[in-house]
Amino acid sequence: MRTMSVAPPSYDFETLRVSQARDSVLHVELNRPKKRNAMNKTLWREMVECFQRIAQDTDQRVVVVSGAGKMFTAGIDLLDMAGEVLQPQGDDTARKAWHMRNTILQYQESFNVIEKCSKPVIAAVHGACIGGGIDLITACDIRLCSRDAWFQVKEVDIGMAADVGTLQRLPKVIGNASLVSELVYTARMMMADEALSCGLVSRLFEDKEAMLDGAFEMASEIASKSPVGVQGAKMNLIYSRDHSVKDGLNYIATWNMSMLQTDDLVKSAQAAMEKKSPKDVPYSKL
Ligand SMILES: CCC/C=C/C=C/C(=O)SCCNC(=O)CCNC(=O)[C@H](O)C(C)(C)COP(=O)(O)OP(=O)(O)OC[C@H]1O[C@@H](n2cnc3c(N)ncnc32)[C@H](O)[C@@H]1OP(=O)(O)O
Numbered sequence: 249m250r251t252m253s254v255a256p257p258s259y260d261f262e263t264l265r266v267s268q269a270r271d272s273v274l275h276v277e278l279n280r281p282k283k284r285n286a287m288n289k290t291l292w293r294e295m296v297e298c299f300q301r302i303a304q305d306t307d308q309r310v311v312v313v314s315g316a317g318k319m320f321t322a323g324i325d326l327l328d329m330a331g332e333v334l335q336p337q338g339d340d341t342a343r344k345a346w347h348m349r350n351t352i353l354q355y356q357e358s359f360n361v362i363e364k365c366s367k368p369v370i371a372a373v374h375g376a377c378i379g380g381g382i383d384l385i386t387a388c389d390i391r392l393c394s395r396d397a398w399f400q401v402k403e404v405d406i407g408m409a410a411d412v413g414t415l416q417r418l419p420k421v422i423g424n425a426s427l428v429s430e431l432v433y434t435a436r437m438m439m440a441d442e443a444l445s446c447g448l449v450s451r452l453f454e455d456k457e458a459m460l461d462g463a464f465e466m467a468s469e470i471a472s473k474s475p476v477g478v479q480g481a482k483m484n485l486i487y488s489r490d491h492s493v494k495d496g497l498n499y500i501a502t503w504n505m506s507m508l509q510t511d512d513l514v515k516s517a518q519a520a521m522e523k524k525s526p527k528d529v530p531y532s533k534l
Pocket residue numbers: 282283284286287318321322323324325326327333351352355376378379380381402403406411412
């Protein structure tokens with residue numbers, strides 16, 4: 249059962265619709281349905297603003313990202329891109345290149361913020377997820393899809409190598425270099441069944457409604473647990489993905505030398521001894 253309420257006014261955006269899906273669970277929808285949620289400049293900028301706010305918002309513990317209308321997203325807005333990428337600013341090649349580099353770094357930030365936000369982010373994909381959409385979902389912690397979903401690393405088809413995260417994160421997500429190369433070089437569509445079997449998504453639902461119900465259920469489950477535990481786990485999973493086991497173990501030891509001193513540990517242990525669920529424990533905000 250889905251219940252929605254309006255999110256706080258600070259989440260008022262033009263291209264993103266943000267609602268309070270459940271207690272401590274925010275729903276962020278890419279919201280340009282008539283343009284198939286193509287990512288225009290406003291959307292790239294609002295992603296940064298939205299996730300920076302969520303990161304600081306102690307009332308929120310988990311985020312679900314989905315697309316409004318027919319599909320998740322058609323990727324970058326090709327009309328918007330034409331201005332910025334095809335006509336870089338600058339008096340000479342060096343200055344144009346310098347400007348272009350900064351522009352690309354800025355685009356990257358739109359999805360880096362998802363990773364930097366310590367709250368888990370669940371991507372819920374229906375219909376097409378193209379180009380920039382793959383950049384987005386690979387920066388999320390958990391990916392779900394509906395049976396009609398399809399995925400396409402489309403960038404070579406528009407004459408470019410993907411530069412906003414897919415080439416860096418997709419190999420880590422599916423752990424199959426051959427399949428990644430195939431998807432990237434051919435730009436072929438990957439359907440929902442294959443996305444499930446290769447590990448791009450962890451669950452497949454019959455339709456969008458069932459998927460969103462499943463996503464909110466999962467998000468509520470996560471939100472009921474200690475935010476010190478959950479958010480610490482996210483930050484350490486991401487750190488460990490990018491470092492050796494030795495460095496990861498060192499990092500968690502340093503992390504937990506303070507975080508194990510949380511009240512959440514005592515409260516949770518006591519609840520476990522009393523055969524209560526974490527849902528019954530009133531954890532402080534984080
Ligand atoms: C530094 C840059 C970093 C980022 C790089 C990112 C790269 C990428 O994302 S590469 C991928 C680019 N995307 C595409 O090539 C997809 C193009 N669109 C389509 O193939 C189809 O539109 C699609 C299969 C997604 C949907 O088909 P459908 O029949 O359902 O809808 P349409 O009638 O085609 O489209 C409806 C309106 O949406 C507009 N639109 C769709 N995609 C885009 C887009 N990517 N950019 C801008 N606008 C898009 C389309 O023009 C229609 O608008 P209107 O005519 O005003 O109704």
